[in-house]
Amino acid sequence: MHTLEEAPGPLTPQEILDRAAALHASLGLATVYRNLNTLEASGAVVSVHLPNEARRYEVAGRGHHHHFRCDLCEAVYELDASCPVAVLEGVTLPGGYEVRGHALTLYGVCPVCRAGARA
Amino acid sequence: MHTLEEAPGPLTPQEILDRAAALHASLGLATVYRNLNTLEASGAVVSVHLPNEARRYEVAGRGHHHHFRCDLCEAVYELDASCPVAVLEGVTLPGGYEVRGHALTLYGVCPVCRAGARA
DNA sequence: ACCTTACTGAGAACGAGTTATCATTCTCAA
DNA sequence: TTGAGAATGATAACTCGTTCTCAGTAAGGT
Numbered sequence: 001m002h003t004l005e006e007a008p009g010p011l012t013p014q015e016i017l018d019r020a021a022a023l024h025a026s027l028g029l030a031t032v033y034r035n036l037n038t039l040e041a042s043g044a045v046v047s048v049h050l051p052n053e054a055r056r057y058e059v060a061g062r063g064h065h066h067h068f069r070c071d072l073c074e075a076v077y078e079l080d081a082s083c084p085v086a087v088l089e090g091v092t093l094p095g096g097y098e099v100r101g102h103a104l105t106l107y108g109v110c111p112v113c114r115a116g117a118r119a
Numbered sequence: 120m121h122t123l124e125e126a127p128g129p130l131t132p133q134e135i136l137d138r139a140a141a142l143h144a145s146l147g148l149a150t151v152y153r154n155l156n157t158l159e160a161s162g163a164v165v166s167v168h169l170p171n172e173a174r175r176y177e178v179a180g181r182g183h184h185h186h187f188r189c190d191l192c193e194a195v196y197e198l199d200a201s202c203p204v205a206v207l208e209g210v211t212l213p214g215g216y217e218v219r220g221h222a223l224t225l226y227g228v229c230p231v232c233r234a235g236a237r238a
Numbered sequence: 239a240c241c242t243t244a245c246t247g248a249g250a251a252c253g254a255g256t257t258a259t260c261a262t263t264c265t266c267a268a
Numbered sequence: 269t270t271g272a273g274a275a276t277g278a279t280a281a282c283t284c285g286t287t288c289t290c291a292g293t294a295a296g297g298t
């Protein structure tokens with residue numbers, strides 16, 4: 001399942017099916033789920049979950065990063081940009097909230113849609 | 120539905136039902152959903168969606184804030200702390216990602232659980 | 239070739255969350 | 269009190285993502 005490796009960001013099982021269909025027509029959704037579960041158990045892929053979105057999967061071992069979701073085409077990308085939230089890791093906020101982790105998703109317009117809108 | 124106003128953070132419809140049951144026994148889940156949809160349409164409440172969580176609702180007009188989810192008791196709180204992601208608003212990241220909004224959720228241990236663990 | 243085994247694909251089944259249905263109840267003015 | 273209209277509660281039904289079932293197929297061994 002190296003379809004995942006080529007993607008610019010995490011994919012839903014349905015998106016994986018659609019993309020993989022180009023290489024391997026008549027692929028079943030069940031097989032996608034089966035392989036995802038197997039790969040996730042072996043640690044080869046990890047699942048990510050964004051607000052208002054179905055679960056997505058991406059290949060593991062890409063380090064700390066966050067995701068960007070395009071408001072127009074609804075695609076999700078991985079971001080390598082520095083994380084402004086890292087400063088909060090391990091600190092205890094006023095009120096007694098002890099921060100141990102965080103999830104950040106940025107929203108906006110992706111390069112593809114910006115180019116399309118400009119044309 | 121001022122049950123929402125008393126809560127320290129957004130509630131799921133089921134939580135609303137449970138809390139409201141104390142005041143108004145024999146309240147139906149259907150009524151909760153109906154009122155939530157009505158209130159959301161009128162702008163009195165907004166829905167928030169956290170990763171790996173069911174949809175939650177909170178009263179509108181509380182300004183920019185984020186949420187904190189306790190790893191232990193799974194409760195969700197509102198945070199008033201300053202937002203370290205605001206600096207990214209409106210900027211275009213390397214790669215051409217134009218940021219227009221963001222969602223940040225912090226994870227950790229809430230004051231209640233910290234107190235409980237200490238005891 | 240033959241058998242065994244594992245994997246696959248299609249669709250049914252499932253579960254959680256949400257919405258629709260409908261008879262009942264409430265509100266309130268007359 | 270009565271009647272019209274709106275709101276309610278219990279439950280069925282629906283949606284959507286995910287998992288299960290099972291017959292069919294490919295791969296490997298002998």
